[in-house]
Amino acid sequence: MSDIAFRGPRIHVAAALVAGGDVVLPEGAARHVGRVLRLKPGDSLVLFDGQGQEACASIAEADRKKVSVHIREVRDGSGESPLSVHLGQAISKGDRMDYAIQKAVELGAAAITPLYTEHGDVRLKGEREAKKLAHWQAVAVSACEQCGRATVPPVHEPQTLEHWLGQRDEPLKLVLHPGTPGVLDRVDAVDRACVLIGPEGGLSLAEVEAASAKGFAALTLGPRILRTETAPVVALTLLQSRFGDM
Template structure:
């Protein structure tokens, strides 16, 4: 039996209550998946709650689901990781965000760095941020998470470093420090990934001054969108739920 599709709907879930699907989700359910009345689906509110529902109306203008059960989602990692990801062009940034969400990241901040070649301003930044948040939502629909991690507005690396208070702070950089061999799991982690051209010496020094430790991922140079996948996998394996 095919698995019921998971749809993000920012709504209050009440057993027996009806939820009108927003335009994008309604179009996907009615026109792409061609689901009719009586079809089951899973809704999640992005704040940790998940509901089993059934379609009671599936038309061109309106799609409505009736809530049958409500429960707490179970796809969250016990380890809270904040990812600081240098902004990269096009699909590479989308890939980094998508995979980070699949690997349980709790929050993402796109960063402007010295060697980064992307600079967003005003409306373009707002559009990109909305797009990246939609990528995170889509990843949650796919991977089974009921909590959508926020993608924060882009900021400079300097400002971002000044806000850090996580228990374990890591910056990817060629090094020999064995920082993942600590005995106890940290209460929170922050992970800094540089751009395609790498972080500058000044930026690395600034991270070290902010109590970051150097983390090496081996002798090969990884692309900026591959690095968070490998690093988050290691962290989840060592301290999380992999």
């Protein structure tokens, strides 16, 4: 099975991928394939189910209302890191949160939880929270389409920092905060980690102390203060370089 056979635009479908079978693309994907990419019958594309499987496929039928795809081969995806990182990201406004999620997915994050923090200026409730969560998950899907991952990391429901801290059992737990340099150099190989990123105004002293009480070590990213959407990019890059596949 060659890599060439699996080249083409990558499209996420929430459906079972079976060699020899056909899949009707959902409305959004069909519109993207037909109107944006302008693919025609016979053109190749790659489908992935978000659960780790991907398929070499070709357009069987394409019109204004329906795009049907024929699956030729199915295989396990190969874009996952051996290091599973759960990112706890303080919620920020607008495109900053989208950017943080997008880049975290590209850098191999296994799960992302938006967090309500003391200095955070975003509070979501009810339908607004549900819509924002659906949007963030769509950002994660789009990032997987771009970067080649076949497993879509979950973006969990927003929760309080206190609740998130209480759930953590990873062997390596880090909070971005000025601390002792070289913390990663003193850690043996790990396959699971979690990283806490504060909001634009930073975590409060009480929040840092609460994280420390749960076993989090302070990770310093140099002498410059990074924006909340830049910090996860740097932290995940360091972790993937030290323990993952970079």
